[in-house]
Amino acid sequence: MRTLFTNARVDGTGRTLDLLVEDGAFARIGERLSEALPAQGMDLAGVETVDLGGRLVCPPFCDTHLHLDYVFTARKPGATNESGTLFEGIRRWSETKSDLSVEEVKERARRAVAMELRHGVQFIRTHADVTDPRLVSLRALLELREELRDLVTIQIVSFPQEGMYSYRGPSGESGADLVEEGLRMGADCVGGIPHYEMCREFGERSMHTVVDLAVKYGRLIDVHCDETDDPNSRFVELLAALAHREGIGELTTASHTCSLGSADDSYFFHLTKLLRAARINFACAPTENLYLQGRQDTYPKRRGITRVKELSDNGVNVSLGQDSMQDPWYPLGNGNMMIILDYLLHLSQMMSFAELDDALRFATVNGATTMRLGDGYGIAEGRPANFIVLDADGPFDAVYRRADVIRSVRAGRTLFTATTTVRSDVAPLTLA
Numbered sequence: 456m457r458t459l460f461t462n463a464r465v466d467g468t469g470r471t472l473d474l475l476v477e478d479g480a481f482a483r484i485g486e487r488l489s490e491a492l493p494a495q496g497m498d499l500a501g502v503e504t505v506d507l508g509g510r511l512v513c514p515p516f517c518d519t520h521l522h523l524d525y526v527f528t529a530r531k532p533g534a535t536n537e538s539g540t541l542f543e544g545i546r547r548w549s550e551t552k553s554d555l556s557v558e559e560v561k562e563r564a565r566r567a568v569a570m571e572l573r574h575g576v577q578f579i580r581t582h583a584d585v586t587d588p589r590l591v592s593l594r595a596l597l598e599l600r601e602e603l604r605d606l607v608t609i610q611i612v613s614f615p616q617e618g619m620y621s622y623r624g625p626s627g628e629s630g631a632d633l634v635e636e637g638l639r640m641g642a643d644c645v646g647g648i649p650h651y652e653m654c655r656e657f658g659e660r661s662m663h664t665v666v667d668l669a670v671k672y673g674r675l676i677d678v679h680c681d682e683t684d685d686p687n688s689r690f691v692e693l694l695a696a697l698a699h700r701e702g703i704g705e706l707t708t709a710s711h712t713c714s715l716g717s718a719d720d721s722y723f724f725h726l727t728k729l730l731r732a733a734r735i736n737f738a739c740a741p742t743e744n745l746y747l748q749g750r751q752d753t754y755p756k757r758r759g760i761t762r763v764k765e766l767s768d769n770g771v772n773v774s775l776g777q778d779s780m781q782d783p784w785y786p787l788g789n790g791n792m793m794i795i796l797d798y799l800l801h802l803s804q805m806m807s808f809a810e811l812d813d814a815l816r817f818a819t820v821n822g823a824t825t826m827r828l829g830d831g832y833g834i835a836e837g838r839p840a841n842f843i844v845l846d847a848d849g850p851f852d853a854v855y856r857r858a859d860v861i862r863s864v865r866a867g868r869t870l871f872t873a874t875t876t877v878r879s880d881v882a883p884l885t886l887a
């Protein structure tokens with residue numbers, strides 16, 4: 456099974472390439488393959504040709520931080536978050552989660568995945584709340600991971616939403632016990648939430664447990680870390696140090712780290728030394744944290760975002776997540792990574808042309824680095840033929856236009872195409 460995708464703009468140079476896909480992988484990538492390959496003796500008869508029209512082609516979007524078990528629960532009775540804070544969100548979820556069923560979670564999660572797919576996402580890291588002795592969320596998402604694997608790659612974090620040592624289940628089980636049970640059941644990553652634990656010592660202990668479990672089960676780490684405006688919330692330091700000591704920094708992600716937006720510069724300066732050495736990843740959810748943080752502030756009001764620009768300038772990998780879709784933590788969220796990226800660039804003041812030209816990496820390769828996708832990701836010969844087409848003529852144009860994804864291809868198979876053609880006889884509009 457072969458398809459030749461022609462006229463693909465893969466970078467900002469203006470040149471176009473053709474992509475020959477064979478058995479789900481990129482077989483050849485080069486200029487004018489429709490002429491070059493027959494000249495080299497390859498018979499293209501019977502090969503389907505798809506003209507990509509000179510539009511921008513890039514590897515699929517990666518949403519590295521999402522809660523698929525929470526989606527579309529914001530309007531459930533009792534789930535309304537009146538204060539708009541993270542901590543009320545957790546309480547609302549805790550109070551309303553007892554009626555979940557595997558089928559119901561799957562139905563909601565499936566709708567959310569469909570929205571993400573429609574926006575060009577093909578790689579999702581989702582958290583599954585395991586502070587529930589029935590482990591309903593986890594069982595649902597494990598099933599969905601397998602059912603949808605031809606369409607989307609899902610990584611699941613065994614995540615103790617109500618804490619490792621602050622949560623106690625009806626039979627005395629701790630959140631840590633349930634996280635470990637989640638790993639035995641097949642979760643891909645170990646989760647934690649140290650800033651939510653009842654006291655600092657529990658939070659620190661949970662970081663030791665996270666790293667120990669990751670080593671014991673050979674899994675990745677993704678911790679909700681320092682998701683607070685408190686500049687003294689510094690669990691990322693301990694997480695980075697422990698992961699570095701075990702040699703698993705690159706397998707580790709600190710999500711949110713909003714407190715770095717409040718910490719003073721001398722602390723951050725000291726921390727960057729460790730972060731550069733440990734090579735841990737950061738995941739940022741700009742829209743949710745802009746909404747949730749700064750709620751105790753009057754004015755000036757904090758932005759809730761971690762130091763994306765400064766981390767990036769220090770060579771630290773930062774990726775992006777939607778985090779929420781209509782859940783007790785955020786009433787919006789539709790899986791459109793271009794919206795999330797737009798917020799990131801504004802909130803982080805990353806607006807030099809060099810930064811804008813390179814901005815798509817936050818939603819693409821940086822996410823792949825976080826998720827450790829390796830050779831399973833990227834537009835290169837021999838790799839799976841996964842890519843998206845944006846309605847733009849280059850990387851800057853995509854960011855400038857907040858471009859729509861007009862095609863998504865997975866293992867050579869087109870998942871969808873969309874058209875954004877505007878028809879008008881009104882003179883100024885014909886220039887748009």
Ligand SMILES: [Zn+2]
Pocket residue numbers: 520521522582679778
């Ligand atoms: Zn989260």
